[in-house]
Amino acid sequence: MYSLLGPQEPTSEKPYVGKFDVxxxxxxxxxxxxxxxxxxxxxxxxxxxxxxxxxxxxxxxxxxxxxxxxxxxxxxxxxxxxxxxxxxxxxxxxxxxxxxxxxxxxxxxxxxxxxxxxxxxxxxxxxxxxxxxxxxxxxxxxxxxxxxxxxxxxxxxxxxxxxxxxxxxxxxxxxxxxxxxxxxxxxxxxxxxxxxxxxxxxxxxxxxxxxxxxxxxxxxxxxxxxxxxIPRTNPALRDHHPFFFCLNAIAKVLHTQTVPFGLFRGALRHLGYQSTRSHTKPNSIRTDAPWDVIWEIMREWVRQKAPIKEGTLSAGSAGAAIMQKSRDANKTPQDDPWLSLLKREIGEALESGQDIRDLTTKIEAALYRTSSAYRLLTKVASELNPSVDNEGGSSDINNIDCGEGTQADDTPTGAPVAKVHPNTLNIVFDEALGSRASASSSCKKIMRYQVNPRAYWGPMSRASGA
Structure with missing residues (x-):
């Protein structure tokens, strides 16, 4: 196992100071x-x-x-x-x-x-x-x-x-x-x-x-x-995504069921993020997604798949603070920009309308302008991001994923990118998509994490001299 540089036998009275080579x-x-x-x-x-x-x-x-x-x-x-x-x-x-x-x-x-x-x-x-x-x-x-x-x-x-x-x-x-x-x-x-x-x-x-x-x-x-x-790695290389989180740990914060590994990876991949696992902990996720996206996935998991009972999360707890930001809790009519625009147009028509005929004309014009603007922006959004569709099959401008670092093709490099609120992301739990996110070796049946061979497995007491 070992080899020494230099002569194997000392050539003088001095002690041998050769270094190990292997x-x-x-x-x-x-x-x-x-x-x-x-x-x-x-x-x-x-x-x-x-x-x-x-x-x-x-x-x-x-x-x-x-x-x-x-x-x-x-x-x-x-x-x-x-x-x-x-x-x-x-x-x-x-x-x-x-x-x-x-x-x-x-x-x-x-x-x-x-x-x-x-x-x-x-x-x-x-x-x-x-x-x-x-x-x-x-x-x-x-x-x-x-x-x-x-x-x-x-x-x-x-x-x-x-x-x-x-x-x-x-x-x-x-x-x-x-x-x-x-x-x-x-x-x-x-x-x-x-x-x-x-x-x-x-x-x-x-x-x-x-x-x-x-x-x-x-x-x-x-x-x-x-x-x-063994080829040398770049000595200046850094690990840009160190550490991970465990699915059972973040589910415990919200007092909900743990998201299956494949479903969570599918949701991340649908949003354009990478993910993998860590060898140090089972059920772990290492990803480049920010925490606001991770918690939004968990809020959608609670809303779509595993609802929690009212009163489960005590006031002042971390889970209660996180769930307060859910799209259901924050969803009010004023949140829809198109509805707000239409209300403003109709309000101006009511204030300036002179008679019924004039008021009807102004309201019809307001409806036409709002619908035309919506169709135009929806068309632009579908051209910039054709892969994001809503349930009806047409692009929904409110569901476009403009994650960090995502740019349209015609956006100059280095230009600032608008960050969409997590509540507008289209979260899809697709296990098949999650399995495709894995490397080819992940499809093999291998023992990634071994169960301890017996109870209280670990280092024992130091051996005594007797």
Whole structure:
């Protein structure tokens, strides 16, 4: 597993100080933080550092904030995000130790498994790449929630870059079919977890699945040839959509039934947003949709599919504040712009009409102007967004999705885009559309999340010396 650079036997009285060329694996009981500095100084440029931390009660909970800050240099997150936050805390701690020695890290695979974290990083000696560390560090701050008004939370600093190298994951998945299942009895779980990790990145570009032939480097070539096995990721790359939310967690806020995974993804895709899942939590959604769209989908789920009884949500609760913004609660006649325009036109006709004939003429003119304007704008809307139709089969200007970043074809680049109120979005729960949003590997029956083998599964007490 290990190889050393330099002579295998010391040539003088001085102790041997060669560096590991292939990998150093840290797997202590508890945290690996005290051993990271020594491991970084003992590994060669391009070498692999493997880190295991079994102290999930520290890096993935809010019960030991001071301990987590002392070990990993940041505060953990609370709730379903805690395990991904723990992975990013550990990576940030490794990056902080590495940059002191002019070393940069490249995460190859970062997994939260059962009660521990398993991380593989490639080490690069590059002072230039060390400068990217600051841009790949983030402090996670949730501002005061505009939907429910609850207080903010703070976490980090933690790693803001990608958690995985997709080339490595794909090469491992390509090797699994030819591996002896009698020797490796957890191949099913490995395939499920690696597939889920591969699909986590929303910005992932399709890359070639061709297997790379194993080079047989000479001793002089060293790691330079070996590093070509796994292509390098961009050191300045950031994860633009970190973290996720759990469907059961947001359903609990509204005291309603949990939206099925496929239906929720179908609703997101119908609005033009991407979505995937996280390997750290079942029933999780990672998406580029903003929170006002997510809560509007949940309000429509309550209105269309799973109504809640009156009085279920107590006054002052987060769920009550969110449901107050539903389209049923805010729907008044004054909300329809065409009705408001018609009322104004008729009001002016009543004030200026001299007799019945004049009043009739003015009202007919008002009706004609309003209907003509509506038809014109509806025609323009259908030309700009022909894919959005109402139930009658014709385009409805009130249901056009002008999500963030969406522009008409004739809109100049960089021009401001009007943001439509979430209540005007056309929410459709289409499970078939949600299944088409998945990658081809998602159609396979794989074990993405494994049930614990027994009750109270987790780290046991430290072994005694007896």
């Amino acid at each position: 990998s150093i694996d840290l797997d202590p009981y508890g945290t690996a933080a005290p051993f990271v500095d020594a491991a970084l100084q003992g590994i060669n440029d391009g070498g692999l550092l493997c880190v295991t931390c079994t102290d999930a009660e520290v890096f993935a909970s809010a019960g030991h904030l001071e301990k987590a800050f002392a070990l990993y240099g940041g505060l953990p997150l609370k709730g379903p995000l805690s395990h991904e936050g723990g992975l990013r805390l550990i990576l940030n701690g490794i990056a902080a130790s590495a940059r002191k020695y002019g070393l940069a890290i490249e995460p190859l695979l970062s997994l939260s498994i059962d009660f521990y974290a398993r991380i593989f990083v490639r080490i690069h000696r590059s002072p230039v790449e060390v400068e990217f560390t600051s841009s790949n560090t983030m402090a996670v701050s949730t501002p005061k929630c505009e939907h429910c008004g609850f207080r903010p939370h703070l976490g980090g600093p933690m790693w803001a870059g990608p958690l995985h190298n997709p080339h490595l994951i794909q090469k491992i998945l390509d090797m699994l079919p030819v591996i002896d299942r009698e020797t490796y009895r957890t191949i099913g779980r490995m395939e499920g977890m690696l597939t889920t990790a591969l699909e986590e990145d929303l910005d992932l570009v399709a890359f070639s699945k061709e297997t790379t032939p194993n080079p047989s480097p000479s001793a002089a070539d060293g790691w330079q040839q070996l590093s070509a096995i």
